[in-house]
Amino acid sequence: MNIDSITLLNWARGSGFEWALAIFIFGTLYRVLTLLMLGRKRNLAPAKSAETSAGVRTVFRRFAPAKGLFSKAPLLHIAGITFHLGFFLILFFYTPHIEALKTVLGFSWPALPNSVITATTVVTMIAMITLLIYRITDPVRRFISDGHDYFIWVISFLPLLTGYLAFNHALLPYTLMLALHILSVELLMVLLPFTRLGHFIAIFFARFYSGSDIGRKGVSS
Amino acid sequence: MSTNTIALNAFVEQMDSSMSAYFQSCTHCGLCAEACLFQTETQDPKYTPIHKIELMKRAWQQEMTLTGKLLKSIGLAKPITDDDLSEWEKVVYDGCTLCGRCSMVCPAGIDISGIIRKAREAFVASKHTPEGLRHGTKRAMELGSPMGVQLPALLAQLKHVEKDTGLSIPVDVEGADYLALLSSMEIMYYPEYIGALAKIFDHANVSWTLCSEAFEATNAGIQIGSSDLAAELVERIVSGAEKLKVKHVISPECGHAYTAIRWEGPNLIGRPFSFHVIHILELLDQLRAEGRLKTTGSWDESFTFHDPCQLVRKGGVVQEPRHLMGMFTTGLKEMPDAGVMNWCCGGGGGVSANPRAEDLKHIVFNKKKNQIEHTGVNTLVTACANCRMTIEEGAEHYNMDLNIIGLTEKLAEYLEPNQ
Structure with a gap:
């Protein structure tokens, strides 16, 4: 069992990671290139105000809730923002993650204390569970959701759960849990470009395009 | 070709970089539902904006994505x-005024109402x-x-207007500055608008004309979602x-006419115009800024202003009406969400021309009713003549004591008489 776990962990850290990284990078490039290659027709209606700068503004502005919308769905906003922020903090500021990223990027940055990361992980998981409950119980969310939405919830939740369990040496032997954690991250990396999780990159294009289309009419969005 | 293939092809024909970015960006957060009056007033989740474009998204998935193509190749x-198209026809037309509030709030930046406009092309192609x-x-x-x-109907109305105003209405004047x-609603129901134009242009000494071959500004092709027909109507103008x-x-004072001629027009016919398109409120505000409009007296009544979505x-015409009203009144009481995020009257985007949608239109008018009552x-x-008509009908339906006026004609009432 132990030897198997170690083999698994080594594979996950070695070729598993390399494969996942390659699929993630090429998959994302494929999505972006196919998107750009479709092109857009030149707009022949004279613009009222600059469209490019309006597009760029919208890219940033939409990180914040639309005016008046927060109070309509406070839970969704708080849980959604918490989950995204938490995920990024954990991914980029936990010591072992920084070390792993250093092997790819060649440089590193200061980490957050483990206690902060642990607390963030708990909060992030609570936020995700809240979003799941909201999706299941709210009539609008339930109506528009499909299997894909629940599937990407699971594959996004697994790295948090396995990471938390591995850190606390819970449920399974540490080596095995750590291997499972890394494998769950690799699964996420592989699926990111090919599922709705691809929004991580597509929203920048979407915001830019709609922001410039609305902006050229003299409206900031 | 089967209906399925016709619709699928028509959807695919609309795809470009922005469509692809939009379809890849949605995570079904459902926040757009809070921005749509059809959803807020009926509480029926099927009016959630992003759900309205589900069929187009399905087409994109099957035809434009790797996973979708793979699934399609193995028959999954x-x-x-046809049933899908019939079902969605009711949300795409009856349940959407293309008001664009959803596009303003989507955290992913998806221009949902823009997609609905494009999706309608496939409903036209497949005869739904x-x-x-x-x-x-x-x-x-x-x-x-x-x-x-x-x-002949226009000329008859012009005769009445000329009699009422004592001004002649120029028709087919070559070389005029403004056409x-x-x-149609203005011609038949609100000819006061034409009289107001005559008074204002006489006052400000604007060289203008109507055209006997191109007087209709509305574009049914845009509303139903047929770029071919829309282009033909634009060509006439x-x-x-x-x-x-x-x-x-x-x-004119008509929201979708402005969208049709100002923003979609050149793109529909595939070439830039040799003239410049301006909304009447933009022109009036320009005349005001140039000091060519002089008003006298003031309107003491308190009133509110309904911003047409288009x-x-x-269209970015937000401050112009407020500047103009400021010339003759201080009685403006703004509605909550006035301006860019104003709520739709419920009759735009072809809804008011669709009798099947009438009951629904009355239900969603409740939003406007609450805003006005506030x-x-x-x-x-x-x-906007269409907003005006919709609000008049809504007010009647709900027995509201509401007096509705067009801005241009109100302004004309307060013009200083020419020396």
Whole structure:
């Protein structure tokens, strides 16, 4: 069992990671290139105000809730923002993650204390569970959701759960849990470009395009 | 070709970089539901904006994505059936005014109402359109107006207007600076608008004309979602304007007419215009800024202003009406969300031309009713004949004591008489 776990962990850290990284990078490039290659027709209606700068503004502005919308769905906003922020903090500021990223990027940055990361992980998981409950119980969310939405919830939740369990040496032997954690991250990396999780990159294009289309009419969005 | 293939092809024809980015960006957060009056007033989740474009998204998935193509090749793709198209026709037409609020709030930046506009092309191609809109479009193509208003009717109305104002209305004046367009509703129900134009242009000494071959500003092709028909209607205006060699074309107090001629027009016909398109409120505000409009007296009544969606969200005409009202009144009581995020009257985007949608239109009017009641006034000014008609009908339906006025004609009342 132990030897198997170690083999698994080594594979996950070695070729598993390399494969996942390659699929993630090429998959994302494929999505972006196919998107750009479709092109857009030149707009022949004279613009009222600059469209490019309006597009760029919208890219940033939409990180914040639309005016008046927060109070309509406070839970969704708080849980959604918490989950995204938490995920990024954990991914980029936990010591072992920084070390792993250093092997790819060649440089590193200061980490957050483990206690902060642990607390963030708990909060992030609570936020995700809240979003799941909201999706299941709210009539609008339930109506528009499909299997894909629940599937990407699971594959996004697994790295948090396995990471938390591995850190606390819970449920399974540490080596095995750590291997499972890394494998769950690799699964996420592989699926990111090919599922709705691809929004991580597509929203920048979407915001830019709609922001410039609305902006050229003299409206900031 | 089966309906499925026709619709699928028509959806795919609309795809470009932005569509692809939009479809890849949605995570079904459902926040757009909070921005849509059809959803908030009915509480029916099927009116969630992003759900309205589900069929187009399905087409994108099957035809434009790697996973979708793979699934389709092994027969696992969900087809777009006739039943699907009939079902969605009711949300895409009856349950959407293309008001654009959803596009303003989407955290992912998806221009949902823009997609719905494009999705309608596939409903037209596969013959899934509401009867009322179909008939209106047919009248527009054959008679020149969705309401069947033809030149003799216009000339008869002009005669009345000339008699009322004592001013002559220029028709087919070559070389005039401005060509004014009208909506059929203005000709038939609100000819005061034409009288107001005559008074204001006489006052400000603007060289203008109507065109006997191109007076209809509305575009049924845009509403039903047929770019081919829309382009033909735009061409009529372009040829009229070019024939009279005008420098500017004035879009009337009608929201979608402005969208049609100002923003979609050149793209529909595939070439830039030789003239400049301006909305009547933009022109009036320009005249005001140039000191060419002088008003006298003031209107003491308290009132509210309804921002037409196509003017604020889709046209950036937000401050102009407020500047103009400021010339003769201080009685404006703004509605909550006034301006760019104003709520739709419920009759735009072809809904008011679709009798099947009438009950739903009355239900969603409740939003406007609440907004108006919040201001505590019983006079409303607006700048769109279609909004005006919808609000009049809504007020009647709910027994509201509401007096509705067009902005241009109100302004004309307070002009200083020429020396």
